[in-house]
């Protein structure tokens with residue numbers, strides 16, 4: 001409870017002292033961009049600073065690996081909401097080096113789950129009911145290829161308007177350097 005208590009105690013002071021005022025904005029992204037990136041802790045402040053983004057500038061969608069895993073999952077829905085409801089005009093898919101999703105191994109994750117009290121029976125039940133746990137918990141090997149695949153999935157999505165630009169980039173988790181992924185035959189667009 002102590003971490004929660006620390007947060008709640010800090011929060012009372014934050015609100016009372018009016019610290020929030022400098023973050024005041026609205027729900028529409030001022031720079032009209034949506035960013036899909038990783039939940040990596042090194043990017044929490046670094047990514048917005050490295051891109052000159054302030055509160056209110058961009059819609060930022062974060063997942064493990066920063067990828068579109070399913071064309072009709074919550075990530076793609078968030079991108080579509082950013083575009084249609086919140087006026088985003090450009091989408092940036094930003095992967096990073098040294099990602100925790102690199103080489104993620106489903107057997108390793110599931111053995112940890114079993115050690116943490118998830119029964120083998122539960123795993124069997126999920127498999128029998130059609131859940132592909134291997135696919136669900138498999139990471140990726142190459143960040144560039146993964147970003148390209150997500151860019152392609154977004155660009156080819158049947159509900160994406162044609163005038164939306166979709167870019168693929170890779171950020172360095174220490175220096176914040178951004179590298180644009182060049183256009184290729186798969187149709188990844190270059191700036």
Ligand SMILES: [Zn+2]
Nearest residue numbers: 038040099100
């Ligand atoms: Zn990551």
